[in-house]
Amino acid sequence: MNVRGQLNPSCVDAVYKSSRMPQYSGNPLIEALPEALEPAEALAAFSTAPAYSPEQCQWKISERVQMLKTLSGFMVPLERHIALASELDSMLRNGYVGRAPATPEYAERRQAIYAERMNGADFAEDQYFTPGHQLSLLLMGLSGMGKTRFLKRWAAQYPSVIYHQETHVYQIPVLHIELPANGESVTGLCNAIFRAIDKLIPGSNYVEQYAIRGRPTVEMLILRVETVLHLHCVGMLICDEVQNLTNAGKSKQRLMTELVSMSNILSLPLIFIGTNKTEMLFGLDFRQTRRVSGFGGQHWDRLEEGCVLDDGRVLSEWRDFAEYLWQFQWTRKPTPLTEELLSTLYWCCQGVIDTCIKMFAATQARAILYGSEEITKELLLDVYKADFQLMHPMLEALRKNDLNALARFADIKPPALSVIVDSVQRRAQSLKTSALTVTKGTPGFVNLVASAVHATGFPLEDSMKAAHEVVSEGKAKNLVAATAAAVQTLTPHASPKRAGGSGRKKVAIQEQDFSDRPDDLRRYLQYSERSGQNVLGVLEKAGVVRPIQELLAI
Numbered sequence: 001m002n003v004r005g006q007l008n009p010s011c012v013d014a015v016y017k018s019s020r021m022p023q024y025s026g027n028p029l030i031e032a033l034p035e036a037l038e039p040a041e042a043l044a045a046f047s048t049a050p051a052y053s054p055e056q057c058q059w060k061i062s063e064r065v066q067m068l069k070t071l072s073g074f075m076v077p078l079e080r081h082i083a084l085a086s087e088l089d090s091m092l093r094n095g096y097v098g099r100a101p102a103t104p105e106y107a108e109r110r111q112a113i114y115a116e117r118m119n120g121a122d123f124a125e126d127q128y129f130t131p132g133h134q135l136s137l138l139l140m141g142l143s144g145m146g147k148t149r150f151l152k153r154w155a156a157q158y159p160s161v162i163y164h165q166e167t168h169v170y171q172i173p174v175l176h177i178e179l180p181a182n183g184e185s186v187t188g189l190c191n192a193i194f195r196a197i198d199k200l201i202p203g204s205n206y207v208e209q210y211a212i213r214g215r216p217t218v219e220m221l222i223l224r225v226e227t228v229l230h231l232h233c234v235g236m237l238i239c240d241e242v243q244n245l246t247n248a249g250k251s252k253q254r255l256m257t258e259l260v261s262m263s264n265i266l267s268l269p270l271i272f273i274g275t276n277k278t279e280m281l282f283g284l285d286f287r288q289t290r291r292v293s294g295f296g297g298q299h300w301d302r303l304e305e306g307c308v309l310d311d312g313r314v315l316s317e318w319r320d321f322a323e324y325l326w327q328f329q330w331t332r333k334p335t336p337l338t339e340e341l342l343s344t345l346y347w348c349c350q351g352v353i354d355t356c357i358k359m360f361a362a363t364q365a366r367a368i369l370y371g372s373e374e375i376t377k378e379l380l381l382d383v384y385k386a387d388f389q390l391m392h393p394m395l396e397a398l399r400k401n402d403l404n405a406l407a408r409f410a411d412i413k414p415p416a417l418s419v420i421v422d423s424v425q426r427r428a429q430s431l432k433t434s435a436l437t438v439t440k441g442t443p444g445f446v447n448l449v450a451s452a453v454h455a456t457g458f459p460l461e462d463s464m465k466a467a468h469e470v471v472s473e474g475k476a477k478n479l480v481a482a483t484a485a486a487v488q489t490l491t492p493h494a495s496p497k498r499a500g501g502s503g504r505k506k507v508a509i510q511e512q513d514f515s516d517r518p519d520d521l522r523r524y525l526q527y528s529e530r531s532g533q534n535v536l537g538v539l540e541k542a543g544v545v546r547p548i549q550e551l552l553a554i
Helices: 005-008 039-045 053-059 061-075 079-096 106-120 146-155 184-196 208-211 217-229 242-248 250-267 280-287 288-293 318-325 339-349 355-368 377-387 388-399 403-408 417-432 447-456 460-472 479-490 501-510 519-530 535-541 546-553
Strands: 011-013 136-141 161-164 167-169 172-177 235-240 270-274 295-300
Touching: 005 355, 039 079, 039 146, 039 217, 053 061, 079 136, 079 235, 079 295, 106 235, 106 403, 136 146, 136 280, 136 388, 136 519, 146 270, 161 172, 161 235, 161 535, 172 184, 184 208, 184 270, 184 501, 208 217, 217 250, 217 388, 235 250, 242 250, 242 270, 318 339, 339 377, 339 388, 355 377, 377 388, 377 417, 388 403, 447 460, 447 479
Parallel strands: 011 161, 136 270, 136 295, 172 235, 235 270
Antiparallel strands: 161 167
């Protein structure tokens, strides 16, 4: 392996294939890229599914639960994916037109980066910007619709870095950065770009060299970022989580202006990915910027249940998606996808792709771990209530099509699929080992009862005797009932009150008020000894401890 491969295995040597397109012909940056995918090829390339076979349904429980987690990478290309893939490929290639290294245009553009910044000019009307050529695109929609996953999947068809030996140029076709949650300023954006490039280019250290050393001003940072982007022939910059800019205060306008300026001077396509919250950011503050930069936009809404055609067929991306997903069942009793189940699943996830996948996996996990081994309507609804509570406000807003409520819940999304499956697994294991399910058939049942009774404060010998008595009499169905019965046999019953002073004195003691020093446990012990009552009963009546039945059932 060459040195470049050792430093970065994703860096490849350029291999050129001549293009018949006149505007692309002879441009090494374009001719080193893989050919654009045809629609049928894109369907196969962007489809990701688990390595499933029916015999896996007979595997051990632990193995099947592990297979459920492989659904986290599930993706079935829809019409929107194929259309966007074609548009992105066109943007990438057109962005490289006029940017070939060792050409007059390349040198002029590099000189312009320096000259324009030195003169303090605005790039919004840059001479290199070609009207009508779309440089940027906004992809907006609900969290969980697969925007980021698809962009990463699309970008994976290109090498991370291409080395051009003749010109000694390291080309980065697609650079993906994520805007920080606190909406950091222009400085934060520049540092994010430097860090991303440092991970890709062998031996580079732009963060130290350009962002830290010498404490550069914001203007210097911007100039250096533009220079590095141009030097490494970055073909497309993807800015993810762009809704975070709403947290940036006044600095968001400058940050957006600088991004658009970079796009124009470098002929660098920009892709912004964000939730519906992004609409306010772009629709109000950056109308002028959007007109100048050639923005396009796509909105990825939830999947709709579909419409019925004249011939009775149902046209529905939702149905197509759900039917394909439904094949991946690891339960012992695979369930056909009925209309009732399809309708219930849609009610639970409202056509949000990520939620649908996690709901399907979590329901299977419940069926496998709890022993029912089949998916039912009731089980889907139980999983929705137990495992997706965080999603309820957003999903309810989707059912009502309440746009104001949706704006408040724009960024809500469930935990990762593995987290949900692990949570179901922990609850199932907890149930199997709880006191309610430990019965007299459990090995060592008498000892378990005795230990539980002894833990409440009774002597071990008395606890063991009471445990044997309760179990031999058949009073106990489980550990909770057995312990409660044993404690009751050891708790002295109140004797009838006798006439005279002693009876009145005991009543006075029983009605004693501990509110002046409720945390002094010694007083409860003293009261227990003087009144003849079990100390546990005294503590329960005072509200200091919970009843033993409740504690054992936890």
